[in-house]
Amino acid sequence: MSPLLKIRSERDHMSAIERRIADFLLDNAHLLRDYSSQQLASALGISQSSVVKFSQKLGFKGYPDLKYSVGESLARGDGNDDNGAPAASESPHPHAALAESLWRAKAEAEEETRLINPPEKIDAIADAIRGAQKVFVIGLGMDGIQARAFAMKLSLLGILAVHHFDPVLMPAAVSTTAGDDVLLVFSEHGRQSSLCQVARLFHERHGKVVTVTRHTANPLRAHADLSLLVSAHDERAHIEPLLYQAALQQLLDLIFQLLCEDEGRLQQLSINLELMHPMLDT
Missing domain, CATH: 1.10.10.10 (Winged helix-like DNA-binding domain superfamily/Winged helix DNA-binding domain)
Known part of the structure; x- marks a missing residue:
């Protein structure tokens, strides 16, 4: 068996x-x-x-x-x-073939993404977040969903995470940046000029910029101190975003897991989850 x-x-x-x-x-x-x-x-x-x-x-x-x-x-x-x-069915349901194909495509995207993000880079990003007084997180459109979710996870660990979804308002927040603060910028294609401007302003305040984009040459990466790269390609327009999201989620989960190796952070996570449970039950 x-x-x-x-x-x-x-x-x-x-x-x-x-x-x-x-x-x-x-x-x-x-x-x-x-x-x-x-x-x-x-x-x-x-x-x-x-x-x-x-x-x-x-x-x-x-x-x-x-x-x-x-x-x-x-x-x-x-x-x-x-x-x-x-026993295997002689006529498997079409869903089985679809599920198998999608699973394999996600697994390939996750493996390619892992190979282009060496462990020392992942460790450096985790260390930067670990040592920051504040972690600013921003993403527009669909990128904002991943940005918000990751900011919430950081908050559960007791890390001061400030989530933004409007780059127009971001300069006011950047004005409070200290030298050890981190800006996480989520942008799949890295082409939004407004996010590039936010990253430049953050650099001027001596903060550290971490970009999260596809593994392509893009303007946003030019402003990064550290970059998370995602490799997810498919000719089918409705499948490629699914592969990107799956590979990116694996990367973010790995960083979250590294942050959880700090016993103090892990205890804070347990405390915050316990505080949340009564609210979820009402």
Whole structure:
């Protein structure tokens, strides 16, 4: 039986923490190669020993053994096996082919994006955010959705994140910039002159500019101290934005995960989430 099928079949008999690990592995099996046991534990807010015990309970020597087995299973294309799993349908639903094609395209975009953003660059951006007094975040249109979501995550970690959606009002905020402040500019194509002007003004105040764009030559990147680059290409106009968003989300999640390695930030996240729960239940 493949490891993913084993996890799926035993999930209902697992403890709450084990189910959290199981669900993460099932939903993110293709990304598992990028996670150490400590990173997986941090992403789920649990102890590293819980990850190790989960692996051993499934019959593996430890987490590396489980990760290797999952990778081999994916390489073989083991969605199901012959040990109690449903047989493949002779006429699979068209949705299955669409889902498989989209999944593979996203996985390729995420891998290409990871390769063009070396670890030292990711670490430098995480360090800049970690050491900033204020983190200004701006994005226009669809870029604003990702910008707002990331600013919210930073706030949950206790980082002073100031989200803006109007570049006309941004110069007033920039006037309060200190030397260790960071500006995160989200712009898929990096061509908006207003954002270039905001970045230039931020530089004049000696702040650090981090741009988030496609892996193309664009005016905005010329103003960046550090840049996050996304590689996501497809001839189909309705698919390419999906690949961009998926690859970008993976990058942002990685930076968020690095920030969570600070024990103080992780505690602040737990406190803020607890404060939010009563409001979500009303």
